[in-house]
Amino acid sequence: MELRDAVQAEYKKSLNLARRHYDEGSMAKASVEYLKCAKFLEHLADMSPRDKRKELLDRSKKFREIAEGLKEGTVKVYTDGMIPPEEGVKKTPGGRIEKEKTGERVKGLILAEKPKIRFSDIAGLARVKENIKEAIVYPFKYPEEYEYFGVKPGGGILLYGPPGCGKTMLAAAAAAESDAAFVSLKGSDIKDKYVGESEKNIKEIFNVARSYEKAMLFFDEFDSLAGERSGSMEGHERSLVSELLSQMDGLEAKGTTKRYLVLAATNRPWAVDVALRRSGRFDTTVFLPHPDIEARKKILEINLKNKPVSRSVSLQRLAEITEGYASAEIADICEKAAMIPLGERIKEMTPRREITMEDFDQVLKGKKTVLASWYPKAVKELSGTGEGEMFRELIEAAREYKVG
Numbered sequence: 001m002e003l004r005d006a007v008q009a010e011y012k013k014s015l016n017l018a019r020r021h022y023d024e025g026s027m028a029k030a031s032v033e034y035l036k037c038a039k040f041l042e043h044l045a046d047m048s049p050r051d052k053r054k055e056l057l058d059r060s061k062k063f064r065e066i067a068e069g070l071k072e073g074t075v076k077v078y079t080d081g082m083i084p085p086e087e088g089v090k091k092t093p094g095g096r097i098e099k100e101k102t103g104e105r106v107k108g109l110i111l112a113e114k115p116k117i118r119f120s121d122i123a124g125l126a127r128v129k130e131n132i133k134e135a136i137v138y139p140f141k142y143p144e145e146y147e148y149f150g151v152k153p154g155g156g157i158l159l160y161g162p163p164g165c166g167k168t169m170l171a172a173a174a175a176a177e178s179d180a181a182f183v184s185l186k187g188s189d190i191k192d193k194y195v196g197e198s199e200k201n202i203k204e205i206f207n208v209a210r211s212y213e214k215a216m217l218f219f220d221e222f223d224s225l226a227g228e229r230s231g232s233m234e235g236h237e238r239s240l241v242s243e244l245l246s247q248m249d250g251l252e253a254k255g256t257t258k259r260y261l262v263l264a265a266t267n268r269p270w271a272v273d274v275a276l277r278r279s280g281r282f283d284t285t286v287f288l289p290h291p292d293i294e295a296r297k298k299i300l301e302i303n304l305k306n307k308p309v310s311r312s313v314s315l316q317r318l319a320e321i322t323e324g325y326a327s328a329e330i331a332d333i334c335e336k337a338a339m340i341p342l343g344e345r346i347k348e349m350t351p352r353r354e355i356t357m358e359d360f361d362q363v364l365k366g367k368k369t370v371l372a373s374w375y376p377k378a379v380k381e382l383s384g385t386g387e388g389e390m391f392r393e394l395i396e397a398a399r400e401y402k403v404g
């Protein structure tokens, strides 16, 4: 290997380590690795032609700043190693370095790596997947077609439905299927106990997205972030929604090739501020129902693929008796069923054996489903808002659920 390649490899190694330490909250270790990154880059600059040198040295300087800032606790870094423009080491007028709250705020909010999950890993939901492709995947893939036909891509999609039925998973798959950057965050993470901080968080998230040519923003647990502005809401929550509104409206980048799409997921879509559900924002709502028999079969297949299952176990039958369970619960049933022979093997030293139907029966005997209480509660909450028509699919699914 050439020296250059070797240095390059070391640099990459340190960068990965730095990010990992950062993610794990070990700021001192992260600082050390970022400093190494800076040194490797300087080394590389030495070996590079003049026109490349400046860029490398600039980057190296950035890393030194990050390393320094992490030591002082004055800088925060996104997981991709970027310093947000207005951050960095802030100096007070007196030249003293101001101690700011560390990167805790955005830490973990932003996914550095794209999810690996694909649409094909998701059971059922065929229509939902197509909806998502139309709104989120195709506009990124075929921008010139959208332009030719004068169809405006963008806006947002609000995914809603019972817990554990694939909302978060679907958003991850949508990101993986498109070539856009994926900026994701959870409502409960972004809410800060300090007034005004959550708005800053939102601003930052949008800034990060805008630093890419194409990005998909995903807000999980959206209701906890974007509840109604009126009513019981506290003043600062109201301004949070206002911030979201203005950021979403400001996303559209006219006359550029930049493209941003927004996805949100919630169990309580009616609790999302109406203004956010108006046209141009989250004007498409998509319902993700609990799994039907075909979907259940596929979930079982996926989750039993790498497990030793007795030939006497019928997937069809398993799919039938898991009616009424959420997708996540079915995945869990598979795990628990495998735990029975595993436990015997480890604790009682019995010979290995396959998972049998009795194992599944035993797990199912004690297994409750959240859906049994979730549907009635959701219908009750929804009917109180007078928006039943808007979320009709949920009401229908609830009705069907009772029969099932």
Ligand SMILES: Nc1ncnc2c1ncn2[C@@H]1O[C@H](COP(=O)(O)OP(=O)(O)OP(=O)(O)O)[C@@H](O)[C@H]1O
Pocket (backbone or CB within 6 Å): 121, 122, 123, 124, 125, 161, 162, 163, 164, 165, 166, 167, 168, 169, 170, 265, 266, 267, 299, 302, 327, 328, 329, 331
């Ligand atoms: N359609 C599906 N196909 C296969 N597996 C699924 C599906 N839906 C859910 N799962 C399994 O359940 C897990 C949880 O699903 P997910 O996190 O997407 O649910 P959710 O709808 O976001 O729930 P919550 O409302 O609680 O956030 C997934 O990681 C996956 O293992």
Ligand SMILES: [Mg+2]
Pocket (backbone or CB within 6 Å): 167, 168, 169, 220, 221, 265
């Ligand atoms: Mg979820």
